[in-house]
Amino acid sequence: xxxxxxxxxxxxxxxxxxxxxxxxxxxxxxxxxxxxxxxxxxxxxxxxxxxxxxxxxxxxxxxxxxxxxxxxxxxxxxxxxxxxxxxxxxxxxxxxxxxxxxxxxxxxxxxxxxxxxxxxxxxxxxxxxxxxxxxxx
Amino acid sequence: xxxxxxxxxxxxxxxxxxxxxxxxxxxxxxxxxxxxxxxxxxxxxxxxxxxxxxxxxxxxxxxxxxxxxxxxxxxxxxxxxxxxxxxxxxxxxxxxxxxxxxxxxxxxxxxxxxxxxxxxxxxxxxxxxxxxxxxxx
Numbered sequence: 001x002x003x004x005x006x007x008x009x010x011x012x013x014x015x016x017x018x019x020x021x022x023x024x025x026x027x028x029x030x031x032x033x034x035x036x037x038x039x040x041x042x043x044x045x046x047x048x049x050x051x052x053x054x055x056x057x058x059x060x061x062x063x064x065x066x067x068x069x070x071x072x073x074x075x076x077x078x079x080x081x082x083x084x085x086x087x088x089x090x091x092x093x094x095x096x097x098x099x100x101x102x103x104x105x106x107x108x109x110x111x112x113x114x115x116x117x118x119x120x121x122x123x124x125x126x127x128x129x130x131x132x133x134x135x136x137x
Numbered sequence: 138x139x140x141x142x143x144x145x146x147x148x149x150x151x152x153x154x155x156x157x158x159x160x161x162x163x164x165x166x167x168x169x170x171x172x173x174x175x176x177x178x179x180x181x182x183x184x185x186x187x188x189x190x191x192x193x194x195x196x197x198x199x200x201x202x203x204x205x206x207x208x209x210x211x212x213x214x215x216x217x218x219x220x221x222x223x224x225x226x227x228x229x230x231x232x233x234x235x236x237x238x239x240x241x242x243x244x245x246x247x248x249x250x251x252x253x254x255x256x257x258x259x260x261x262x263x264x265x266x267x268x269x270x271x272x273x274x
Contacts, residue, residue, distance in 0.1 A: 045206070045214055047199040058195040062184040069182070076224070077182055080217035084233060084241035087213070096221060104221035106243040 002039040005088040015125055016132045020056045021091075023064060025128065028113040029120055031102075032072040032095035034064055034128075043089035046081060061091060067131045068095045082108060139176040142225040152262055153269045157193045158228075160201060162265065165250040166257055168239070169209040169232035171201055171265075180226035183218055198228060204268045205232045219245060 004022065012024035012035060020040075026033035038049065038057055049057055065077050074095035081091045094107050102110035116124065141159065149161035149172060157177075163170035175194055180186065186194055202214050211232035218228045231244050239247035253261065 045202060046195070046216060047202050047206075051196065054195045054199060055192045058183070058191045059188065062191060065182060065184050069184075076220050078217070078219045078221070079183060080215070080219070082215045082217070082243065083213050084215070105246045106219065109242045 002041050004037060005086050005090075007086050008035060008037060008088065008090060013121060013125060015128050018060045018063070020053065021060045023060075023132070025121075025124060027115045027121065029116040029124075030112060030114050031100060031107055032068060032074070032124075033107070034068060034093040036060055036064055036091045036093065038089055044083065044087050045089065048089065057091070061093065063132075063135055064093050067128060067135055068093055070131050070135070071095075071127050078107065080108075139178050141174060142223050142227075144223050145172060145174060145225065145227060150258060150262060152265050155197045155200070157190065158197045160269070162258075162261060164252045164258065166253040166261075167249060167251050168237060168244055169205060169211070169261075170244070171205060171230040173197055173201055173228045173230065175226055181220065181224050182226065185226065194228070198230065200269075200272055201230050204265060204272055205230055207268050207272070208232075208264050215244065217245075 008024060012026055015023040015025050020038045021036040022039055024035040026035060043049065046054060061079060065079065068077060072095040075098050076096045078094040078096055079091065096103060101112040145161060149163055152160040152162050157175045158173040159176055161172040163172060175186065183191060198216060202216065205211065205214060209232040212235050213233045215231040215233055216228065233240060238249040
């Protein structure tokens with residue numbers, strides 16, 4: 001049985017569920033930041049997915065990346081599976097802008113994150129869900 | 138025509154060429170660190186590859202990840218497309234160990250990198266190439 005890691009759950013809100021992955025929004029209003037978690041138990045590395053699972057994962061990464069590009073118009077997307085702290089396989093997709101709070105460095109461990117307000121979080125989730133629906137067609 | 142970014146070329150040595158990607162070894166003896174660069178012009182984001190290109194890219198990431206796991210026995214692999222500094226699409230695969238010079242933070246921008254000696258570089262390239270040949274079978 002797949003169970004979402006507690007830390008991932010605590011730090012995020014659910015955006016949408018795709019064929020393989022649950023898509024989460026990091027609760028940080030300073031950086032548009034998704035996390036994709038393939039919903040299968042015991043995964044740590046990308047190669048723990050079989051070849052068809054990896055292809056699906058890559059397509060879901062591309063879909064979520066396009067959604068982020070459309071919603072946030074970033075200068076660059078950062079896509080990463082790190083897992084040094086949370087071992088459950090998860091892929092970050094962060095919309096980066098020149099001059100954001102960590103630019104041009106990596107976002108992981110960078111100071112200055114700020115949680116959304118309740119309204120801000122609902123607005124972000126609505127905007128993302130609308131584009132996921134359109135892109136998925 | 139594909140041309141490897143000058144900064145990537147300056148910081149690395151070539152390990153092997155796969156169907157799509159050239160595999161480079163970062164010249165840093167403190168962290169086992171590959172960079173895969175798909176050899177097609179004008180790519181910046183993963184979704185700039187078409188669906189079959191993305192599937193090949195994912196398989197080459199999995200192959201290179203398995204090679205790193207076999208050669209370096211890491212505690213975790215870090216796999217990332219960032220591109221904040223070098224826009225040409227490239228994917229980092231870094232073999233992380235608990236207590237390495239950046240653990241548990243990200244390696245990008247972390248201080249303390251050290252170039253290989255000439256002998257050390259040749260030894261690393263030979264070890265990696267041998268396992269790429271075996272894994273590729």
